Amino acid sequence: MGVLAACFGIGMLAAWNPLAARVDHQAYDWMSEAQPAPAHDALVVAIDEAALRARGEMQNIRKILVEALDKIDEAHPKAVAVDVILASEVDPADDARLEAALRVTPNLILPVELDTAGQWEEPAPRFKPLAKAIGHVHHVVDRNDGVSREVALEKVMGSRRYWALGLEAYRLAQGADIVESPDDIQVGNTLVPAARAEGRPMRIRYLASIPTMPLLELTARREELRGKVVFLGITALSAAHDRLVSPMGESVSGVEVHAHIYETLLAGRFLTDVKDSTILAVCAGFTIAAGLIFGFLSGWAAYATAAPLLAFAFYVPVLFFRQDQVFPMVAPAAVAWLSAIGAATYQHFVVRRTLRRTESEKSRYQQAMHWAAHEMRTPLTAIQGSSELMSRYKLPEEKRGQLSEMINSESKRLARIIQTFLDVERLAEGHMDLKRETFPAAAIVDVCMSRVTPLAERKRISMSIETPVDGTLKGDRELMEYAFYNLLTNAVKYSAPDTRVRVRADLRGTELRLAVTDEGMGMDAKELKNIFQKFYRTKRAEASGEVGTGIGLSIVEQIVTHHGGRMEVASTPGKGSCFTMILLAQSTTATHAETADR
Numbered sequence: 001m002g003v004l005a006a007c008f009g010i011g012m013l014a015a016w017n018p019l020a021a022r023v024d025h026q027a028y029d030w031m032s033e034a035q036p037a038p039a040h041d042a043l044v045v046a047i048d049e050a051a052l053r054a055r056g057e058m059q060n061i062r063k064i065l066v067e068a069l070d071k072i073d074e075a076h077p078k079a080v081a082v083d084v085i086l087a088s089e090v091d092p093a094d095d096a097r098l099e100a101a102l103r104v105t106p107n108l109i110l111p112v113e114l115d116t117a118g119q120w121e122e123p124a125p126r127f128k129p130l131a132k133a134i135g136h137v138h139h140v141v142d143r144n145d146g147v148s149r150e151v152a153l154e155k156v157m158g159s160r161r162y163w164a165l166g167l168e169a170y171r172l173a174q175g176a177d178i179v180e181s182p183d184d185i186q187v188g189n190t191l192v193p194a195a196r197a198e199g200r201p202m203r204i205r206y207l208a209s210i211p212t213m214p215l216l217e218l219t220a221r222r223e224e225l226r227g228k229v230v231f232l233g234i235t236a237l238s239a240a241h242d243r244l245v246s247p248m249g250e251s252v253s254g255v256e257v258h259a260h261i262y263e264t265l266l267a268g269r270f271l272t273d274v275k276d277s278t279i280l281a282v283c284a285g286f287t288i289a290a291g292l293i294f295g296f297l298s299g300w301a302a303y304a305t306a307a308p309l310l311a312f313a314f315y316v317p318v319l320f321f322r323q324d325q326v327f328p329m330v331a332p333a334a335v336a337w338l339s340a341i342g343a344a345t346y347q348h349f350v351v352r353r354t355l356r357r358t359e360s361e362k363s364r365y366q367q368a369m370h371w372a373a374h375e376m377r378t379p380l381t382a383i384q385g386s387s388e389l390m391s392r393y394k395l396p397e398e399k400r401g402q403l404s405e406m407i408n409s410e411s412k413r414l415a416r417i418i419q420t421f422l423d424v425e426r427l428a429e430g431h432m433d434l435k436r437e438t439f440p441a442a443a444i445v446d447v448c449m450s451r452v453t454p455l456a457e458r459k460r461i462s463m464s465i466e467t468p469v470d471g472t473l474k475g476d477r478e479l480m481e482y483a484f485y486n487l488l489t490n491a492v493k494y495s496a497p498d499t500r501v502r503v504r505a506d507l508r509g510t511e512l513r514l515a516v517t518d519e520g521m522g523m524d525a526k527e528l529k530n531i532f533q534k535f536y537r538t539k540r541a542e543a544s545g546e547v548g549t550g551i552g553l554s555i556v557e558q559i560v561t562h563h564g565g566r567m568e569v570a571s572t573p574g575k576g577s578c579f580t581m582i583l584l585a586q587s588t589t590a591t592h593a594e595t596a597d598r
Contacts, residue, residue, distance in 0.1 A: 007342035008287040011335030020330040022144050027329035029247035031321045032206060041266055042259040043228045044212045045072065046235040051215035058239050062094045068232055069101035071218045075225035079107035081169045083137060083233030083255040086110065086123045102130040107172040111137040111165055120160050132172055135165030139244055139257060140201060148244040151261050153200040166261030173229050190265060193272050203271040206246050210259045231259045273326050286313055286336040294343035306340045376417055379410040434562060435476040441512055441585060442469040445503060448485040452492060459497045469505040471512040471585035475563045483559040484514065487579045491518035512585035517578040523571040531569055532557040
C-alpha cells in the first residue's frame with residue numbers, strides 16, 4: 001500500500017506542473033482537431049489583402065466599411081458584428097456616410113477594447129448609439145504556447161462591463177436577454193457554464209472552418225448572407241493586429257475567432273473542465289487496478305493484463321472529451337504507469353524475497369540434516385561396533401557387561417543428540433521456549449570434561465581446569481551442555497598431540513566467562529569474522545583432516561545468544577585459539593542465600 005500511495009502521489013505531482021500543462025494542452029488540441037463541428041449560421045466578410053490593395057489600404061478603412069455594410073444590408077442578415085474599432089471621428093464626409101450605413105444595419109454590434117493604459121476604447125459618440133449592443137474583442141491566449149482556446153465572456157474594467165462580441169451577436173440573433181447567476185449565464189434556452197469568479201471563461205469549440213467571403217466577392221455572393229449572422233472585420237496579415245493561433249495550429253484573425261465563439265454558443269455543446277475530485281478518483285482507480293493486477297497475478301499474465309490498463313489511461317481523456325468534458329492527459333497516464341511500475345517492482349522484490357526465504361529454509365534444512373548425520377555418526381558407530389562384537393564372539397561376561405553398558409550409554413547419548421537437534425531447530429525458528437531451570441556452572445563443566453577426556457587421551461592432550469568454576473546459570477541445561485561440549489571437542493580436534501586444553505572460569509558481577517583455550521594452529525582475522533557462519537570451515541579444519549559440517553559453532557552462538565549471552569574469540573595463527581562463552585550468572589553463595597531466605 002505504501003508503494004502504491006507513493007506512486008499515486010508522485011504521479012499527481014508530476015501532472016501539476018507547466019510541462020504537464022503543455023502536454024495536456026497539446027492533447028486537447030489534438031482531440032479538438034479530431035472532432036470538428038460544421039458551421040451553421042455565421043459567415044465572415046473578410047477585408048483581406050486584395051481588398052485593402054484595391055481600396056487604398058487602411059487609410060480608407062471607413063470607406064471600405066461603408067461599401068461592405070451597404071451590400072450586407074441588401075442581403076438582410078440576422079445580425080452584423082463589426083470588428084473594427086471606431087473610436088474617433090476622422091473625416092466628416094466619411095464619418096457621415098459610415099453613420100448612415102450603420103444606422104440601417106440590422107442588429108448591429110460594435111466593438112470595444114482596452115487600450116495600453118487600461119482604459120476602454122469605445123465607439124465615437126456619433127456611432128455608439130447606433131449599435132444594438134457593444135461587445136469586447138479581447139481574447140484569452142495561453143501564455144505557455146500562445147494558443148487561443150477560450151474567451152472571457154465578461155470583461156470588467158473600472159465601472160464598465162462588456163460581454164464578448166460573439167455573445168452579444170448570439171443574444172441579438174436569438175432575440176433574448178442574458179440572465180446571470182454566479183455559476184452560469186443563460187441566453188434564451190442556452191445555458192452556458194461560465195463562472196463569474198473567473199471572468200466567465202468559455203472554451204471555444206473551433207470548427208473545421210468558418211465560411212468566409214472576401215470583400216471583393218460581396219456583390220456577386222451577397223445572397224449567401226441572407227438570414228446569417230455576419231462578422232465583418234480585417235483578415236489581412238498586414239493590417240490585423242489580433243491574429244491568433246487556434247488549437248488546430250492555424251493562424252486565425254480576431255474576427256474569425258468571434259465567429260467561432262458564436263457557433264460554439266449556437267451549438268450549445270460546451271466543454272467544461274472536470275472537477276479535481278473526479279481527476280483524483282479516476283487516478284486512484286488506476287492505482288488500485290495496478291495494485292490488484294500485480295497482487296493477484298504474476299509474470300507475463302500480470303504484464304499482459306497491465307498493458308490494456310496503461311493504454312486505457314491514455315484513452316480516458318478521449319472518453320471524457322466525447323462527453324464534452326476536458327480531462328488532463330498527463331495525470332492518468334503518469335499515475336497508471338508509475339503505479340504499474342511500482343507494483344511490478346514491489347512484486348519482483350517480494351517474489352525474490354520469498355524465493356530467497358525458500359532457498360534459505362531449504363539450505364537450513366539441509367544443514368540441519370548434515371549436522372544431525374555428523375553428530376549421530378559417533379554414537380551409532382559405537383553401538384554398531386559393540387553389537388557386532390557381542391553377536392560374533394563369545395565374550396566374557398564382564399566384557400559383555402561393559403559393551404552392554406556402552407550401548408546403553410551411547411543410545412542415551414544418541415537420544416540426547418536427536419533431542420538437541422530438534423531443540424536447536426525450534427530455537428533457530430523462534431518456536432522454542434527455553435527451559436528456565438537453575439543449575440551450577442561447574443556441573444556442565446564437569447560433565448563435558450569427563451566426556452571429552454577419553455578423546456583427549458587418545459591424542460595425548462592434557463585437559464585441565466585452571467580456576468574454580470563458580471556461579472549459577474539459569475536456562476536450558478542440555479543446550480548449555482551441548483554448547484560447552486562443542487567448544488571442548490573442537491579444541492581437542494584441532495590441537496596437535498602432546499598439547500594442552502585449558503578451561504578457565506571467571507565470574508565478574510553478573511557475567512560468567514567460560515573460556516576454552518587450545519594450542520592448535522590458530523586462525524587469522526578473516527577466519528575470525530566468519531567463524532560463526534553456517535558451513536564455514538576454517539583452515540585448521542582442512543589441515544587437520546577432521547570431518548565436519550561447519551555448523552557446530554553457529555549453533556553454539558545461537559544457544560548462547562538465546563540465553564542472553566555472547567561469544568568472544570581470540571586467536572593467533574600458530575599459537576592457538578580461545579573461545580569464551582559469556583553468560584548471565586549469579587554467584588553460588590548469593591544463590592544459596594536467596595534459597596535460604598525463601
